[in-house]
Amino acid sequence: MLMTHNSRLSVAPMMDWTDRHCRYFHRQLSRHAQLYTEMVTAPALVRGNALHLLAHDPAEQPVVLQLGGSDPGELAQAARMGWEAGYQEINLNCGCPSDRVQSGCFGAVLMKTPDLVAEICAAMRAACPAEITVKCRIGVDEQVPADILPVFLEKIRAAGISHVIIHARKAWLQGLSPKDNREIPPLDHALVLAMKQQFPDLSISLNGGVNDLEQAASLLEQGLDGVMIGRAAYQRPGDLLLGADQRIFGATEGPDLDGALDAMRRYIAQELVQGARLAAITRHMLGLFAGQPGARQWRRILSEQAHRAGAGLEVLDAARAAVAQAQSGAEAAQV
Structure with a gap:
């Protein structure tokens, strides 16, 4: 079952940051915000049997497992393993620009092969009952986001995907470090909002450049289904998560x-x-x-x-x- 309500506000998957201790801490600050694991690679689970990477406390729920990879069969197996470990929602990483994921032909580089992404999504959905979602960029390298993003969304929607998180920056796979890719390419929130208008049946969350709850609430009021916050939520968790249950989810009270x-x-x-x-x-x-x-x-x-x-x-x-x-x-x- 899609955790649409919880995805109104989520904390982004961040390597070396959103481990199980971090998630447990964040859950004490918000009962409703959706949390994500660090990206776990499908080869590590399927070939390496690294089941410890799936460890989480049930108190972290709702928590989403993010997987990285490019082989449909392997990702299907990894999704099944995630489901059996207790994850009800599993996210495919199509946004990470690091050298490591490029060398493995997954992450943001998958934006170049929407048909493969659709095949992966279909395989993951067939492998387990978990909700399968996608996190992507608006484009990579020389792609024109306004041209490529609708095609990408059409492909994954046809494969049965109903929720997508869009990082509102292009990723430059050559010439920019992962850190620079989070800061230098210009944000295009307007394009993500336009995608929601073009694909009203998709649940669309925006990631990138959101620094406070008021900005998140404004984006939701403009029609988006969710807002994902990364570094700001990690670096200022009191500001971003304490009070989120009331401001974003309409709860009468929340953690103190x-x-x-x-x-x-x-x-x-x-x-x-x-x-x-x-x-x-x-x-x-x-x-x-x-x-x-x-x-x-x-x-x-x-x-x-x-x-x-x-x-x-x-x-x-x-x-x-x-x-x-x-x-x-x-x-x-x-x-």
């Missing part, structure tokens, strides 16, 4: 900061017993107080102390106390 931190304290205690390192979890929490009194102390304590051997809950408690002290001082200064 103290409750989220209490939940993370319990989670960290459990993970430390199982051998996790504190820094592996708290690195995702560094931006929680961005722009607030105490943010610098919070980051400093976690950055300097969480990686030390044997670091435990006392580090989190010290960082939390430093924030409370800084915020109390700021409030007193305003009186």
Whole structure:
């Protein structure tokens, strides 16, 4: 079943960032936002049997597994494995521009072969009951987005895809680094909005250049079905996710900061017993107080102390106390 409601706001799949600890943390800030795994390659699952890459806590749901690859049969097998691991929605990566995915002939390079993408999507849909979705760019290299994107969408719609996430920038596969590809090609939100008008039966989410909830709400009001936020949600999770349930999903209430931190304290205690390192979890929490009194102390304590051997809950408690002290001082200064 398509998680259309949850996809009104989602946190983008980001390599080295949206691991299971990050997703658990983000879920404490929003009950409704759709979360994504890091991209998992189909060869790693099918040939490498790397089932640990599918690990997730049921509390992360709704969470989408993103797969990378270019072989229809292999991706079908990987999709089945994802479904059996508990993922109800599986996304095909047609947007990542890194050298690694280019060498494997998948990611953004698939924008050049819409017929292959359609074949992949059909194979994945036939392999399991999970909802299959696609994340793509508006085009790559010398392609004219206004010409190529409608063709791409027509092909995948014919293959049974009903939800697509469009990163509103071209990807330059030669000459730009993955980082530059996230920043240099100009954004074209208008083209994505036009695609929604041209394909009203498709659920279309926009990714790229969205930095706050008000901007996300505005795009939804203009007719888009969803907004996906990447780096801003990771670097300023308090700003982007706390309050999202009320602003974007219309909930009467949502998680609060103290409750989220209490939940993370319990989670960290459990993970430390199982051998996790504190820094592996708290690195995702560094931006929680961005722009607030105490943010610098919070980051400093976690950055300097969480990686030390044997670091435990006392580090989190010290960082939390430093924030409370800084915020109390700021409030007193305003009186």
